[in-house]
Amino acid sequence: MAEAAGPLDGEGERILVVGPSWVGDMVMAQSLFKTLKARRPGCRIGVVAPGWSRPILERMDEVDEVAGLEVGHGEFGLASRRQLAASLKGRFDRAIVLPRSWKSALVPFLARIPRRTGFTGEQRFGLLNDRRALDKATLDQTVKRFVALGLPREVAETGDFALPRPSLRLDIDNLVEQRVALGLSSRPAIGMMPGAEYGPAKQWPLAHFRGLARALVVEGFEVRILGGPKDLDAGEVIAEGLPHTHNLCGRTRLADAVDLLGDCRQVVTNDSGLMHVAAAVGTRVQALYGSSSPAYTPPLTENAEIHYLALDCSPCFQRTCPLGHTDCLKRLTPERVLKAVLAAMP
Template sequence: MVARSRILVIGPAWVGDMVMAQSLFIALRRDGAEVDVVAPQWSLPLLARMPEVHRAIALPVGHGNFGLLERWRIGRSLRAYHYDRAIVMPRSFKSALIPFFAGIPRRTGYRGEMRYGLLNDIRPLDKQLLPRVVDRYVALGLPMDAPLPPRDIPLPRLNVDVENRQRLIRQLDLDMARPAVAFMPGAEYGPAKRWPLPHYAALARELLASGRQVWILGSAKEQADGEAIVAAAPSVRNLCGMTRLEDTVDLLSLASAAVSNDSGLMHVAAATDVPLVALYGSSSPTYTPPLSHEARVLYLGLPCSPCFKRHCPLGDTPCLKDMTPPQVMSALQSIWESEDHA
């Protein structure tokens, strides 16, 4: 019997990137590898929903902090696991330290911040050949001479905890008699990725009038945004700040559809296979698309798009402001009509 290879992956630091990284984990596991992932503490419950991950290892270093001593300590502790290979997903210098300290013989990553020596399998990043983030992630798991782009990209799929879902229904007193549409109005990156709150409110009113209900999902940071939508569309449920990240997975599995900015939660929604309308403004759906066959993308493609800015250089974000609630409602209706036809 051939021994299974053991691979240590240094995971990304953002929610959406971690979800897209699951495509790499699936590809590695499909090839027979045992996959452990070093990742920020917040992401461990999300990694627990990925059956391809054998073990998640917390990196107790804040985002942007170097944490040399902590990285050395973790690396030394991992020597006992005798990994065959490490894959470093971020392109920073510090992200390559743990596999080096762990003495892992083959350490793969893209050319980045002077990581020669820390990595010994350094790949050039051809952005034309690998236009999507998920392509770049999966390519890291391939042999150096493999043809690119990868031909078979597995889609992320997060496991749903049925018992936790039932607990949430009771705890939040959710109405399961009417179909729910989940709104995710936040975007950690910045306001240039956020569809205007009055637009969300107008869409909510139309959905409520059609007999559906609306749940707003997000962290405590989006609680005020949720309240602004509720103020303009009474009967909407603002659940921001009332749930954990892994709870969002289970709540989305109950929804009949979701509407989201290009954000981490958009990728979570795509990985639950809920019918999704994804709204793109300053970013590009050719770079970080929702990885789901159940997703519809709305993107105006203005001459100024994509700018990838946190704040709109023009001041009023026309790429999102000019995307109207009727357009989004039409996309939702097309999803439901296709489901009825099927």
């Protein structure tokens, strides 16, 4: 994947996409990339993205170039944005800005990209010259909003357009290496993702995960718990003392997680970034929803079952339960999820 190669003579439109800052959103952005490639054969797509997202973008056939922006989450980083913009000047015909923040539109503006498309937000009137109004009722899913920015205005405003599903490539050689290095078995694997970066109101109780893991081991499965370093303790609560249960949180790179999820028969997961990764590699998803809505951020696959109680108080979209009980997740029992997992096995 090219880092700094200039445009070639005879190339199609050169499009720079300013990508989102979350794993799940970056996976969903592939639906936009697929749409652009289908509508503009021969176009080249570059993506402005934080360094952590490179392993995801490198698994997307549609991405020709990654322009790394090394700015911390929430950090303004004007010097870094200026430096990146200088390296991109004259290299792109159009920019599409997916985040709605003011700072996210700076790089295309400073790079003097002629056409800069994005939703109106945070007083970006001088930074964007193709501003779109966001009708949240029509564009009622994150992925719809991403794809809409790659479509003509009259099509986007209808909300009636195709949403190509993300599809990440697997690296089988890396998978074999990881299975050996991590001491994984030949048992059929079920992945578990207990983390949710947004907050605890999206997290199924760890006791439920542990009860399910214990039952799955009895049924003959290996359990793989995946997540980042912050999920290490949660993984230990689930795995402690259980045979054939591996706490891999913090022990794998994001690229490794892609391959290990692709090797699982199914995954049981909160509404999280890794849920979208699992969907994009074709693994059966048992998706657990509490404070968030499966209508807004569903796994983009037909190979999924949604577990959502739709209580009167949900979805609240809060980081922590405003009522203090998180019944929307506590009342989703391990027995219910186990039944769904077993029913979906061939």
